[in-house]
Amino acid sequence: MGAAPSKQLLSGGLFGLYVGVNLSNLLLAAASQRQQTKYINSTAVALSEVIKGITSVMSIAATEKNLKTAAAVVLQTLLKDPVELAKVAIPATLYTIQNNVIYAALSHLDAVTFQITYQLKIVASLISTRLLLGGRVSRARWASIVLLTAGVILVQLSMLNGSDAQDSSEWSKNHLVGLLGVLLACGCSGLAGAVMEALLKSKEVPISKRNLQVAAVSLLLQAVHIVTNDFSKIAADGFFQGYTPVVWSMVVLDSVGGLLVSFLLKYTTSALKNFGAPIGIIANCLVSRYVNAKAERKPVNRKFVAGTSLVLLALGMYTTSS
Ligand code: C5P
Numbered sequence: 282m283g284a285a286p287s288k289q290l291l292s293g294g295l296f297g298l299y300v301g302v303n304l305s306n307l308l309l310a311a312a313s314q315r316q317q318t319k320y321i322n323s324t325a326v327a328l329s330e331v332i333k334g335i336t337s338v339m340s341i342a343a344t345e346k347n348l349k350t351a352a353a354v355v356l357q358t359l360l361k362d363p364v365e366l367a368k369v370a371i372p373a374t375l376y377t378i379q380n381n382v383i384y385a386a387l388s389h390l391d392a393v394t395f396q397i398t399y400q401l402k403i404v405a406s407l408i409s410t411r412l413l414l415g416g417r418v419s420r421a422r423w424a425s426i427v428l429l430t431a432g433v434i435l436v437q438l439s440m441l442n443g444s445d446a447q448d449s450s451e452w453s454k455n456h457l458v459g460l461l462g463v464l465l466a467c468g469c470s471g472l473a474g475a476v477m478e479a480l481l482k483s484k485e486v487p488i489s490k491r492n493l494q495v496a497a498v499s500l501l502l503q504a505v506h507i508v509t510n511d512f513s514k515i516a517a518d519g520f521f522q523g524y525t526p527v528v529w530s531m532v533v534l535d536s537v538g539g540l541l542v543s544f545l546l547k548y549t550t551s552a553l554k555n556f557g558a559p560i561g562i563i564a565n566c567l568v569s570r571y572v573n574a575k576a577e578r579k580p581v582n583r584k585f586v587a588g589t590s591l592v593l594l595a596l597g598m599y600t601t602s603s
Contacts, residue, residue, distance in 0.1 A: 291548055292545075292548060292549045292553065295544050295548060296549070296553065296557060299541045299545060300560045300561050300564065301561075302534055302538040303538065303557055303558050303560075303565075304561040304564045304568070305534055306531060306535065306561075307561060307565040308565065309527055309530055309534065310531065311392075313525075313527050313528055316523065316525060316528075318522060318525075319522075319523050320521075320522060320523030320524055320528045321514055321515065321520075322381070322385075323381065323503065323506055323507045323510060324507065324511070324521070325528065325532050325535070326377070326380045326384075326503055327500060327503040327504065328532045329380075329532050329536045330500040331496075331500065332536035333492060333495075333496040333539055333540055334496035334500060336540060337492040337493035338355055338493060340489040340492075341354050341355055341489050341493065358486075358490045358493055359493065359497055365485070366494055366498065368476075368480060369491065369494040370498050371476050372474075372476045372477045372480070373499045374498070374502060375469040375470075375473035375476075376495070377499045377502045377503055378469050379465075379470050381503075382463075382465050382466045383399070386459045386460075386462030386463045386466060388459075389458050390459035390463070394459075395459070395463060396433075396437050397433065397434050397438075398467075399463050399466065399558075400429075400433040400558070402467040402471055402555070403426055403559075404426065405471025405472070406471040406474050406552065406555055407423075407471075407552060408471065409471040409472045409474065410478065410550075410552065413472075413475040413479065414475055414478065414479055421598055421599075421602035422552065422598075422602055424598065425594075425595040425596075425599040425602070426552070426599075428591050428592075428598065429555075429556065429595035429596070431588075431591055432588045432590070432591030432592035432593075432594075432595060433559045433588065435584050435587050436562060436566060436584070436585055436588035436589060437588075438584050438588075439582050439583075439584035439585035439588060474542075474554070477495075477543070481543060481546050481547040482546075482547060488544070488547055491543070495543075542554060545557070552599065553599065553600070560596070563588075563589050563592060566585060567581075
């Protein structure tokens with residue numbers, strides 16, 4: 282009897298935290314774009330994996346209560362379980378591609394187009410979960426996903442009024458490359474989420490060990506990416522070029538967000554997790570409208586109200602149907 286409310290509380294708490302992290306990350310990303318010295322994207326992805334790895338080791342140490350056994354468990358998790366490591370290598374590779382491709386896509390697209398297209402990961406996630414994990418998705422849940430996607434598109438289009446319209450007209454010549462990049466990232470996110478959900482929900486390996494394995498494989502792949510792509514830039518100006526407190530905060534929040542994704546996948550579903558980003562986007566639109574220091578603040582328009590209502594309706598429909 283008591284299990285259901287506490288599970289709901291856990292899901293609600295995780296979801297709320299995830300929305301908050303998404304919102305903060307959007308605000309920090311905007312702040313980092315105004316920086317003079319740019320940081321190297323691939324180093325930020327690598328550092329985020331390091332933080333997730335250290336957090337997972339600390340969590341293992343906390344459960345083992347003895348440093349010697351904890352060290353043995355860490356070694357066992359990373360080196361002596363090739364089958365489990367190979368299973369994790371699939372989502373870790375997909376996440377590494379996703380994490381790098383989104384940065385590249387963002388440099389080819391305006392922020393609004395990027396945010397709209399990136400929501401296709403919701404559809405990719407539902408299709409992947411259905412194909413890989415099976416099970417029936419009720420009509421109400423499919424409908425809620427359609428409403429969610431439409432709502433996010435409306436919210437994003439509402440941002441085209443005012444100053445962002447100018448940005449969006451400055452589409453990069455390469456925006457097709459950017460769009461293909463976002464589509465690739467959506468596919469990776471959907472597939473990785475479905476595989477990860479299955480791995481995390483199976484009771485064989487605890488979540489902290491799974492997260493350590495994901496972080497270790499991702500870090501290894503990211504190191505190869507850095508050496509092959511950004512070595513000369515790092516040799517010239519250092520690994521930490523452009524690292525301001527804003528960038529550091531982004532990296533830390535990105536790690537927190539990644540770990541929250543794993544908890545959401547384990548204790549809720551990838552579909553519920555998918556509502557976290559859209560609600561973060563809405564909160565970001567509201568905050569940027571009112572916190573914006575520019576004299577010309579954007580008013581809340583009809584598209585924004587309609588889009589937000591659709592997203593909230595979709596969330597209500599999703600959580601009350603099964
Ligand atoms: O929203 P989406 O599911 O696409 O977010 C995936 C993010 O979560 C990726 O950045 C990935 O690195 C992170 N993640 C993680 N550890 C996991 C699962 C996902 O860091 N176990």
